[in-house]
Amino acid sequence: MKLLKYNIWTIGCQMNEADSRHLGSQLEAIGFAMTEDPEEADLMVLNTCVVRQQAEDRAIGRLQFVSALKKRKPELKVGLMGCMVGMREAPRLQKQFPFVDVFMPPSDPGPLLDFLRKTPDDDEDARMEDIRSKTVQNAIQDEEYILPALSRHNTIQANVPIVLGCSHACTFCVIPYRRGPERSRLPQDILQEIKKLTAQGVREIMLLGQIVDRYGTDFDEPYGLAELLLDVAAIPEVLRIRYLTGHPNYMTDRIIEVTRDEPKVMPHFELPVQAGNNKVLEDMKRGYTREDYRVLIERVRRICPDNTINTDIIVGFPGETDEEFMDTYELIKELELDKVHLAKYSERPKTIAARKMPDDVSHHEKERRRLLIDELVDDILTRKNQRWLHQEVEVLVESRHKGKWRGRTPHNRLVFFAADENMRGALVDVKISFTSPYSMQGELVRVKVPAIPQPVDVSSVPMFHRPLKETLSAV
Numbered sequence: 001m002k003l004l005k006y007n008i009w010t011i012g013c014q015m016n017e018a019d020s021r022h023l024g025s026q027l028e029a030i031g032f033a034m035t036e037d038p039e040e041a042d043l044m045v046l047n048t049c050v051v052r053q054q055a056e057d058r059a060i061g062r063l064q065f066v067s068a069l070k071k072r073k074p075e076l077k078v079g080l081m082g083c084m085v086g087m088r089e090a091p092r093l094q095k096q097f098p099f100v101d102v103f104m105p106p107s108d109p110g111p112l113l114d115f116l117r118k119t120p121d122d123d124e125d126a127r128m129e130d131i132r133s134k135t136v137q138n139a140i141q142d143e144e145y146i147l148p149a150l151s152r153h154n155t156i157q158a159n160v161p162i163v164l165g166c167s168h169a170c171t172f173c174v175i176p177y178r179r180g181p182e183r184s185r186l187p188q189d190i191l192q193e194i195k196k197l198t199a200q201g202v203r204e205i206m207l208l209g210q211i212v213d214r215y216g217t218d219f220d221e222p223y224g225l226a227e228l229l230l231d232v233a234a235i236p237e238v239l240r241i242r243y244l245t246g247h248p249n250y251m252t253d254r255i256i257e258v259t260r261d262e263p264k265v266m267p268h269f270e271l272p273v274q275a276g277n278n279k280v281l282e283d284m285k286r287g288y289t290r291e292d293y294r295v296l297i298e299r300v301r302r303i304c305p306d307n308t309i310n311t312d313i314i315v316g317f318p319g320e321t322d323e324e325f326m327d328t329y330e331l332i333k334e335l336e337l338d339k340v341h342l343a344k345y346s347e348r349p350k351t352i353a354a355r356k357m358p359d360d361v362s363h364h365e366k367e368r369r370r371l372l373i374d375e376l377v378d379d380i381l382t383r384k385n386q387r388w389l390h391q392e393v394e395v396l397v398e399s400r401h402k403g404k405w406r407g408r409t410p411h412n413r414l415v416f417f418a419a420d421e422n423m424r425g426a427l428v429d430v431k432i433s434f435t436s437p438y439s440m441q442g443e444l445v446r447v448k449v450p451a452i453p454q455p456v457d458v459s460s461v462p463m464f465h466r467p468l469k470e471t472l473s474a475v
């Protein structure tokens, strides 16, 4: 009997990557196998992002590709998932893309699994009928399938959503409309998922939320991100923990202290400022001022002095003058943050900004501002990374890249080094011999925790996970 194959195309934030991984493992639980080749897929899922126009354009381009494929292969089943579908866009999208069989909101593979369980047409493959006889519950509860087959014992870092949705209303942001209101996952579900992940080789856990430092604020019991970090750290197989994305208004001393005191929690903060001018911040409805943000950074540095602080910035927000932009520039220069996830403002349908604020900064000007910040951050990072030159840094090795092993330091700096033997998943010390703004190189000094044995061919590992914010920023 022919094995049915699935292909998942993912764009967007780490939350989408986690959703795709969950979906892949659930599809495998009911009998599908992963393929990287759309031509041989029986089921194609597009997991989409609309946080920026560019991401939405790419999703539409991919839909056109799938439409052409389905004309040649009418039996192909197509699922559309993620923020493009949101909580209520399916009827509109159904008219626009009639070849799509099923629509799924973010983090909810239920509609696809229900679709696959429906009574089959008489002429359909018996294998599909077999798949349809299995329940969604079986898929979710099957311990074996927490990672798709090719990722098992090959995925070093896994994203684990802990807060779904967002109840804020930043005027530029489409996420609350598409991912629904904020809700925290129960700690026992999160811890169980992490134990299954570590049993399959995962060594670093990234806890995710649109506002991750609000975790647990909807619980009756006083249990928040700090408590969860300690519980995750108590799992022996977890070597490292990170969390993103924080919101400046919710970063408590307790979270910062746990980050400082618990060795498994990396000293790495993601605190989006978005703009450094108070009028722009007010127009964005971010709920803090540039002075508040400065005090926050001072507090983080006072409590946890040896750290990395990354931020997000949007340039060219409606009405942002050159002078207002320069306030953002000066704030980054003054605070010397470690990394800036930069985005040029793009109007998102239904947001308050799209409805009430004309997108009046030209493309050319947005690009000029983006480049200015980019150059500034290059200078800051060039200087800051030199502190590690000739020093030993601890690296968790993630993958092999162009003949070298590649991993990250506790401060989330990318490090490359050479070694003949398998290093995947090893915790090693590397002496740094070269630094640049975005990566460092060095020589292996010692192995502290051995690699994960018997890795499969890395070229066959599906991209359900990409390193931190190398794609689009979600927040």
Ligand code: SF4
Pocket: 166, 167, 168, 169, 170, 173, 174, 175, 176, 210, 211, 247, 474, 475
């Ligand atoms: S930017 Fe972040 S905090 Fe603001 S609405 Fe979007 S997801 Fe929520």
